Amino acid sequence: MKKNLNIFIHAFTIELRKVFAYKLEFWASFIFSTAAMVIVSYLLWQSIFELNQVSQMKGYTLNALIIYYFCIAITHKILVSSGMGIISRDIYYGDLNKYLLYPVNYQIFKLGTYFTKSLLYLSVLLISLIGFQIFLSANLNFLSIVQGIILILSSTVTFFFLTSILELLAFWADHIWSLGIMIRSVMAFCGGFMIPLSFFPESIYNFIHYTPFPYLLYYPIKLLTNQESSYSFFTIFSIHLFWIIVFYIGQQLVWNKGKYKYTGVGI
Amino acid sequence: MIKVNNLSKTFKVPTKQAGLKNAFKSLIKKEYITKTALKDVNLKVSKGEILGLVGSNGAGKTTLVKILSGIISSSTGSVSVLGFDPWKRKNAYREKLSLIMGQKAQLWWDLPAADSYLLLKEIYQIEDQRFKKNLQKLTDYLGVKDQLNVPVRKLSLGERMKMELVAALLHDPQVIFLDEPTIGLDIISQKAIREFLKEYMIEHNPIMILTSHYMQDIEELCPRLALMRAGEIIYDGPLNEIKNKFGDVRSLKFDIDHQRSDLEDFFLKKNLKMQCTQNQVSVKVHIDKLTEVMKDLLNNFTISNIQTSQVDIDTVIESYLSYEKKS
Numbered sequence: 001m002k003k004n005l006n007i008f009i010h011a012f013t014i015e016l017r018k019v020f021a022y023k024l025e026f027w028a029s030f031i032f033s034t035a036a037m038v039i040v041s042y043l044l045w046q047s048i049f050e051l052n053q054v055s056q057m058k059g060y061t062l063n064a065l066i067i068y069y070f071c072i073a074i075t076h077k078i079l080v081s082s083g084m085g086i087i088s089r090d091i092y093y094g095d096l097n098k099y100l101l102y103p104v105n106y107q108i109f110k111l112g113t114y115f116t117k118s119l120l121y122l123s124v125l126l127i128s129l130i131g132f133q134i135f136l137s138a139n140l141n142f143l144s145i146v147q148g149i150i151l152i153l154s155s156t157v158t159f160f161f162l163t164s165i166l167e168l169l170a171f172w173a174d175h176i177w178s179l180g181i182m183i184r185s186v187m188a189f190c191g192g193f194m195i196p197l198s199f200f201p202e203s204i205y206n207f208i209h210y211t212p213f214p215y216l217l218y219y220p221i222k223l224l225t226n227q228e229s230s231y232s233f234f235t236i237f238s239i240h241l242f243w244i245i246v247f248y249i250g251q252q253l254v255w256n257k258g259k260y261k262y263t264g265v266g267i
Numbered sequence: 268m269i270k271v272n273n274l275s276k277t278f279k280v281p282t283k284q285a286g287l288k289n290a291f292k293s294l295i296k297k298e299y300i301t302k303t304a305l306k307d308v309n310l311k312v313s314k315g316e317i318l319g320l321v322g323s324n325g326a327g328k329t330t331l332v333k334i335l336s337g338i339i340s341s342s343t344g345s346v347s348v349l350g351f352d353p354w355k356r357k358n359a360y361r362e363k364l365s366l367i368m369g370q371k372a373q374l375w376w377d378l379p380a381a382d383s384y385l386l387l388k389e390i391y392q393i394e395d396q397r398f399k400k401n402l403q404k405l406t407d408y409l410g411v412k413d414q415l416n417v418p419v420r421k422l423s424l425g426e427r428m429k430m431e432l433v434a435a436l437l438h439d440p441q442v443i444f445l446d447e448p449t450i451g452l453d454i455i456s457q458k459a460i461r462e463f464l465k466e467y468m469i470e471h472n473p474i475m476i477l478t479s480h481y482m483q484d485i486e487e488l489c490p491r492l493a494l495m496r497a498g499e500i501i502y503d504g505p506l507n508e509i510k511n512k513f514g515d516v517r518s519l520k521f522d523i524d525h526q527r528s529d530l531e532d533f534f535l536k537k538n539l540k541m542q543c544t545q546n547q548v549s550v551k552v553h554i555d556k557l558t559e560v561m562k563d564l565l566n567n568f569t570i571s572n573i574q575t576s577q578v579d580i581d582t583v584i585e586s587y588l589s590y591e592k593k594s
Contacts, residue, residue, distance in 0.1 A: 006389050007389060007390065010385070010389045010390075011386075014375060014378065014382060014383075014386050017378055017382055018375065018377050019375075021377045021378065021418070022377070030276050078318040093373075097305060097333075097338050097366070097368070097371065098371075098373040100335070100336075100338050100356065101336060101338070101364060101365075101366055102361060102390045102391075103358035103359075103362045103390065103391065104358075104390050105359035105450065110587065121320060175567060259340075261342055262339060263278060263340070264333045264339050264341060
């Protein structure tokens with residue numbers, strides 16, 4: 001256990017040093033993609049509010065929506081973190097060889113790597129919350145922020161195990177990028193990344209709740225920004241634990257089958 | 268000890284026929300061919316022994332190394348390394364193992380090697396004192412101490428390979444697989460790595476398997492040779508034995524100012540193949556025919572600077588392979 005924790009921390013720090021080696025690229029891509037999302041959403045919703053001559057829609061003011069989009073854009077970044085390829089690239093290019101030789105758990109190592117960018121983005125989110133409190137009069141409180149952060153972290157672990165199942169399909173398929181894009185699009189739609197879920201028709205809204213995605217993005221943001229939520233912190237956290245177990249079992253099954261397919265190309 | 272019994276490995280490789288029609292067909296049904304990478308391989312390597320694994324591309328050397336290191340599974344047969352089944356990938360086994368891949372870096376490309384070493388220290392749970400001692404010793408010997416804090420991507424190929432060696436040996440492995448460790452290196456770097464490996468063998472006495480296309484690596488480091496062809500070990504024995512058996516060929520070199528076609532005809536009649544660079548000719552002649560060939564040459568041509576020498580190991584192995592093919 002102690003060794004795994006050490007490996008996690010070292011994998012995290014080595015990735016951090018890699019990020020610092022390319023800091024300009026990292027921050028530029030983060031700032032531009034987040035800014036683009038927030039600006040487009042602001043312009044769109046401002047027109048909608050003006051057109052309908054209302055100050056609130058489905059419980060959201062324009063300010064609340066801006067905070068929502070800002071938070072969800074960064075949280076989405078936290079979840080997708082290193083992007084596709086964190087495992088499949090190792091399989092395709094034979095880099096998995098070196099991890100198979102190390103007396104460590106490959107998944108723990110990769111999780112440590114995965115968390116690096118996530119935690120950097122999370123730090124930006126926390127700083128932004130202070131700004132929202134000051135400039136946009138957000139109704140934040142300390143407990144909801146702590147709960148929101150814990151949920152964002154458990155969402156990241158959940159999404160890591162979900163994507164690692166897809167990434168491990170690289171043992172069989174020549175290209176799995178499209179699957180990654182597909183799952184991200186589904187998460188964006190069902191997690192409220194495009195539109196807050198309360199704007200959805202009731203049937204779709206209900207259906208979406210059978211998937212893990214609203215609990216990964218939408219509800220953690222609701223808690224973080226101290227908005228009314230139909231689910232408590234403990235309920236969402238329990239749902240995360242359930243999905244983590246499901247995806248972990250799935251990942252182990254795929255790994256145990258796939259390792260026989262591995263040819264160690266690249267040597 | 269490494270024990271390999273009746274080891275075989277087959278791969279299913281997808282195939283695609285040419286043409287649009289076949290492209291559509293492959294969407295519905297994929298076709299595979301079974302490729303045999305290893306066939307009934309038997310091998311034993313003891314502690315302190317260094318085995319040279321030689322063969323042309325696709326002979327199965329790397330597949331064998333991958334199976335021995337637990338990267339891929341075997342199809343049939345059994346493998347035991349230090350009493351472990353490599354495929355089970357027990358940590359106790361992996362802690363004793365090292366694989367150095369000349370064509371695949373294990374160091375983190377964007378970071379200085381020192382950062383990777385710190386991570387390896389954690390991975391292999393190397394105590395502080397042992398880590399410092401090993402790092403100092405290895406970097407001193409390989410002369411890369413000053414480059415420890417330079418990002419790996421900015422090192423020369425030779426320096427990078429030396430850093431890879433340091434990374435692979437930091438944890439004092441008992442089994443070392445070297446897959447073309449000198450590939451792409453200049454002669455000086457190749458020599459430095461060979462010298463280092465010799466010293467390392469004397470001091471640490473591990474089991475070592477070396478695959479290389481540079482015969483000088485094999486000749487200098489491996490008293491024992493395993494020759495592979497099409498997934499099979501066709502020779503496993505002392506290097507000297509194969510050299511004595513198939514090294515009875517001499518390289519005959521001389522200078523000439525005659526037309527090359529005359530000379531070519533001369534050697535063709537004797538079933539010999541000559542190679543010519545500017546006015547220097549070289550030809551490989553069996554030791555029994557050497558006197559006769561030289562006599563005829565001197566009688567028919569004006570030649571100078573005649574030299575005979577033993578052929579290199581490449582030629583010996585080439586002779587063995589062609590002999591095996593014929594028989």
